[in-house]
Amino acid sequence: MSEAPPPPPPGETKPGMGVSEVSHTKRKVPQPYLQAAAPEKKVTVPGALWQGVKDTGAPVQRFLDMFGGHMIMMAKSLAWLPRRPYRPKNYLEAAEYIGFGSLPIVLLVGFFTGAVMSLQSIFAFKAFDLESFSGGVTAKAIASELGPVLTSLMLSGRAGAGIATELGTMRISEQIDALESMAVNPLQYLVLPRLVAATIVTPILGLLFFCIGMGGAWLVAIILYDVPQGQWVANLRNITAPIDVVQGMIKCAFFGFMVTLIGCYQGFNAQGGGRGVGIGTTRAVVLGSVSTLILDYFLSDILLSIFGSGRGG
Amino acid sequence: MRTSEIIGDSPADQKDPRWHIRVRGLTKSFGPHLVLKDVDLDLERGKVNVILGASGAGKSVLIKHFMCLLRPDKGHIYVDGTDVLSLSPKQLSLFRRKFGLVFQFAALFDSLTVEENCAFPLKEHTKKSTSEIRDVVNDKLVALGLDGTQKKYPGELSGGMRKRVGLARALVLEPEILMYDEPTTGLDPLATRNVDEMILDTCQRYNVTSVVISHDMASVFRIADRIAMLHDKKILEAGPAAMIAKSQQPFVYDFLHASGVSAIDGGRTPDSSHAAGHGGSIDKLGGDPT
Ligand SMILES: Nc1ncnc2c1ncn2[C@@H]1O[C@H](COP(=O)(O)OP(=O)(O)OP(=O)(O)O)[C@@H](O)[C@H]1O
Ligand SMILES: [Mg+2]
Numbered sequence: 001m002s003e004a005p006p007p008p009p010p011g012e013t014k015p016g017m018g019v020s021e022v023s024h025t026k027r028k029v030p031q032p033y034l035q036a037a038a039p040e041k042k043v044t045v046p047g048a049l050w051q052g053v054k055d056t057g058a059p060v061q062r063f064l065d066m067f068g069g070h071m072i073m074m075a076k077s078l079a080w081l082p083r084r085p086y087r088p089k090n091y092l093e094a095a096e097y098i099g100f101g102s103l104p105i106v107l108l109v110g111f112f113t114g115a116v117m118s119l120q121s122i123f124a125f126k127a128f129d130l131e132s133f134s135g136g137v138t139a140k141a142i143a144s145e146l147g148p149v150l151t152s153l154m155l156s157g158r159a160g161a162g163i164a165t166e167l168g169t170m171r172i173s174e175q176i177d178a179l180e181s182m183a184v185n186p187l188q189y190l191v192l193p194r195l196v197a198a199t200i201v202t203p204i205l206g207l208l209f210f211c212i213g214m215g216g217a218w219l220v221a222i223i224l225y226d227v228p229q230g231q232w233v234a235n236l237r238n239i240t241a242p243i244d245v246v247q248g249m250i251k252c253a254f255f256g257f258m259v260t261l262i263g264c265y266q267g268f269n270a271q272g273g274g275r276g277v278g279i280g281t282t283r284a285v286v287l288g289s290v291s292t293l294i295l296d297y298f299l300s301d302i303l304l305s306i307f308g309s310g311r312g313g
Numbered sequence: 314m315r316t317s318e319i320i321g322d323s324p325a326d327q328k329d330p331r332w333h334i335r336v337r338g339l340t341k342s343f344g345p346h347l348v349l350k351d352v353d354l355d356l357e358r359g360k361v362n363v364i365l366g367a368s369g370a371g372k373s374v375l376i377k378h379f380m381c382l383l384r385p386d387k388g389h390i391y392v393d394g395t396d397v398l399s400l401s402p403k404q405l406s407l408f409r410r411k412f413g414l415v416f417q418f419a420a421l422f423d424s425l426t427v428e429e430n431c432a433f434p435l436k437e438h439t440k441k442s443t444s445e446i447r448d449v450v451n452d453k454l455v456a457l458g459l460d461g462t463q464k465k466y467p468g469e470l471s472g473g474m475r476k477r478v479g480l481a482r483a484l485v486l487e488p489e490i491l492m493y494d495e496p497t498t499g500l501d502p503l504a505t506r507n508v509d510e511m512i513l514d515t516c517q518r519y520n521v522t523s524v525v526i527s528h529d530m531a532s533v534f535r536i537a538d539r540i541a542m543l544h545d546k547k548i549l550e551a552g553p554a555a556m557i558a559k560s561q562q563p564f565v566y567d568f569l570h571a572s573g574v575s576a577i578d579g580g581r582t583p584d585s586s587h588a589a590g591h592g593g594s595i596d597k598l599g600g601d602p603t
Contacts, residue, residue: 085437174420177382181416182434183409 070265073187077195077264080188090193098159098194098260099201105154106205107212113146114138114213118220122227131221132231136239138217139210143244144251147209149296152255155202156288160263163194164284167267168277176268191264195257202256203249210245247303254299259288328394333358333490333522334379339388341374348374350546352388361516361523361536363554365568366543372526373417375543376492379524380412381405392490410438413483417494417526419475421467427454427478428463434486453481458507473500480508484515491515492524497532509535530574534558542568 121134167190170176179186221227266280266287334356341349348371356362366372377383378390381397390397392411400408421430431450435441441449454460457477467475480496493512497505509532516523527533533540534554541551542565550557550565560566 169423173423174416174418175422177377178414178416178420178422180382181380181409181412181414182437183406184437185406 066265069269070261073191073265073268074195074261077187077191080185080192081196083188087189087193090189091197094193094197095201097162098155098198098256099205101162102155102158102205103208105158106151106209109150109154110142110147110209110212111216113150113209114142114216115220117141117146117213118217119225122221122225131225131227133235133239134221134227135214135217135232135236139214139236139240140244142213142217143210143240143248144300145248145296147206147213148248148251148255149292151202151206151209151252152259152292153289155198155205155256156259156262156285156292159198160259160284160288161281163260163263164266164270164281165277167191167264168270168280169267171268171270172273172277186268191268194260194264198256198260199253203252205256206249206252207245210248243307247307250303251296251299254295255292258291258295262288262291331357333393334524335391336375336378337389337391339375339378339385339390341371341378341383341385347546349385352543352546352548354541354548354551356522356524357539358522359516359520360538361512361525362539362541363525363527363533363537364541364543365527365533367568368528370543371546372543373494376414376494376524376526379490379492380409380414382414410486411489413486413488413491415476415479415483415491415493415496417498419467419472419479421475421478421482423467426464426466427459427470430467430478431482431485434482438486449485450481453484454478456511457481458504473504476500477504477508480511484511487515487519488521490522490524494526495528496525497527497529505529505532512536530569530572534574 117138118134121137122131125131125133167176170190176186176190179189218232221232222229263284266284267277270276270280332355334354336352336354339349339352339354340347352375354375364372364375374383378385379392379397381390381400384398392408395408397405397408421427422433425433428447428450431453432446435446435449439446451460451463454463457480459474459477459481462470462474462478467478470478476496476499480493483491483493491512496512497508500508512523512525513536515521525533525536537554539552540554540557542549542557544564550560550562557565558569560569
């Protein structure tokens with residue numbers, strides 16, 4: 001055997017003849033097939049094993065690469081926060097695009113989410129004659145979970161995708177290079193304003209989601225199903241506390257930041273023409289939505305351990 | 314020949330004031346795809362330096378290295394004797410203001426109007442008032458035959474118009490080094506002549522170092538002081554325009570003569586005038602400003 005040293009099988013530490021004998025017989029069988037497929041490449045068992053490990057690990061490595069890329073982009077952008085020039089116009093434009101632009105869809109979704117939650121809980125509680133609890137349950141669910149998560153999902157579908165497309169187009173048409181060539185830092189000019197704006201604007205969207213959602217719930221309960229308003233409101237105050245709404249808004253701030261960061265990252269790293277921009281946009285929506293749901297669990301865990309579950313009074 | 318003009322590679326030599334930009338051993342690949350390999354190139358201060366090369370040879374990639382929009386895998390770039398790769402991000406931002414770059418596909422900001430595009434560098438880097446900025450921008454736009462497009466968006470312009478807006482945007486700050494990536498490709502003959510004159514005029518009036526990538530031989534010999542030919546990942550030949558025009562190197566010869574425009578007649582350098590009278594020349598159009 002003049003080739004690479006034979007692989008010691010796991011557990012087999014016998015030196016000398018024994019080892020080479022084992023590998024020799026093991027190698028004999030697959031050799032012709034392997035050579036027919038790739039005559040130049042020597043395939044050894046450890047080599048193949050290593051390749052297999054690498055292939056299995058590739059998605060993990062890609063994930064880590066991407067995660068690291070996001071972190072680096074975040075750090076580099078935020079480092080520009082205290083530095084001149086401040087360009088308030090960019091911040092306002094970003095806030096308008098992310099906040100005002102997403103408002104109609106957030107309100108629409110909020111209204112119907114509240115309405116349907118109310119409807120379902122009225123029917124669920126009816127058997128026990130507890131319809132008046134529906135308001136409190138709806139409020140609790142919307143304030144701490146449904147509001148932030150659905151707002152974030154809407155945002156990643158609208159603002160995240162929009163940002164990824166816009167920055168991706170700027171990347172492939174060399175507008176980002178042009179910014180740099182004019183000694184303007186693209187992270188400071190394009191990314192930072194969007195991150196800051198999203199962090200400020202998303203909690204407001206979340207709050208509005210909650211308000212209009214409760215409007216929808218009220219409409220269904222009081223107007224359509226004749227739940228007594230006094231009890232409905234009293235139970236609402238008993239079950240839900242302002243701290244629930246605050247927790248939801250804190251979540252919104254994190255979600256908005258993350259969804260926007262993902263959009264910016266995908267846009268910034270777009271390559272290869274319109275197709276590349278399309279791939280980036282799709283990724284921004286998918287990644288944004290999935291990471292919203294994942295982050296939601298961990299944020300809930302942290303926030304609950306800090307504030308506890310709010311009790312109305 | 315090129316080799317005789319490259320005197321040495323010690324840092325002291327990089328200070329020679331004749332050469333504004335010096336590139337040494339530049340190697341760049343994108344993934345497995347090697348684009349530039351050990352490129353050495355000198356660009357003369359205050360002159361028009363033309364870079365020629367086949368499509369896809371890596372000309373755009375090369376000039377993006379000069380202002381560090383791309384970083385080489387290997388090699389050095391000296392501008393005014395400074396190794397640009399050693400600059401900190403802050404110094405780099407100051408350093409880049411020396412340059413104006415006209416992108417091959419204009420790279421205008423499509424969310425801004427023509428006027429705002431051209432005003433952008435002025436707003437970012439000068440303390441000029443809005444009305445002063447508007448005047449400067451208007452002057453440049455009128456000079457390039459773009460009057461009336463001020464309020465339009467880049468998407469509403471033709472390719473050639475966009476290109477000229479890109480040119481105007483690079484010119485407004487009056488930088489020390491102006492780089493034009495195919496400034497005349499896609500322009501009609503009159504606009505081409507206009508742009509050529511503009512390049513020469515800025516070069517001479519402000520003593521700007523110009524770097525021009527062009528495929529248009531008539532225009533190249535109208536404006537070039539020096540020519541470098543990029544071929545097969547390297548600089549094949551570089552030197553004064555007249556010398557390159559007479560080159561016997563087969564590839565260079567083919568490249569210069571393929572379009573049917575006789576290179577030798579139009580050269581700006583006086584010592585090429587003896588070769589005048591070559592047939593098929595159409596390159597007197599521009600009028601030699603010298
Ligand atoms: N960002 C990039 N990623 C990957 N490859 C690139 C990138 N930019 C350029 N290339 C490759 O580098 C090579 C040179 O490209 P470049 O744009 O410099 O050509 P060029 O000489 O300017 O051609 P043209 O005259 O057509 O503009 C091409 O093969 C291209 O595929
Ligand atoms: Mg090019």
